[in-house]
Amino acid sequence: EAQVTQNPRYLITVTGKKLTVTCSQNMNHEYMSWYRQDPGLGLRQIYYSMNVEVTDKGDVPEGYKVSRKEKRNFPLILESPSPNQTSLYFCASRKTGGLRVGEQFFGPGTRLTVL
């Protein structure tokens, strides 16, 4: 089954404790992206990657890191989480080009709470 998976789905942590949220896709997509969803703000892009070893900042990159060492994986790293990073996080992927303009496939989400 074609899908984007994220782990963990739920995480409660404390300020300053480094964490990684994993994202993996099995569709051989070149493009991957991370979003956060906050009440009243919709989805905002954190980082994106056009292909292996190619990453760039989105609209809200502060406090986050990413890496793209393999095509299928795009982990999101919070080196020193803070309470303002409490949010619902989505990973997405898409094939570059493609028939459907703009369609991105989203993972199920990771709900992160930073105390």
Add this chain to the structure above:
Amino acid sequence: DQQVKQNSPSLSVQEGRISILNCDYTNSMFDYFLWYKKYPAEGPTFLISISSIKDKNEDGRFTVFLNKSAKHLSLHIVPSQPGDSAVYFCAAGIVGSNYKLTFGKGTLLTVNP
């Protein structure tokens, strides 16, 4: 600066009637638009898209209309079904901009049996 606006946080309709979800945008550079549907505890799923060279795109019960002069698009669902109850996000993008999508805040649609 919110470039994609969904001014109705929620909408309630009766089963079988038409649901109309609206979206406005401010950036005239956007040249494609999408609607995503999101159920609780799931990620958004693609619903329908439209290019700026068109003013209408239809897929089954879902039709998206684009009015470029008004910078407005709408999603029509006919007939509405209880399973359509979800949050609907409008998103916009610019060809050649590294596939970046700008999302609206979403509209919660409730279809009552």
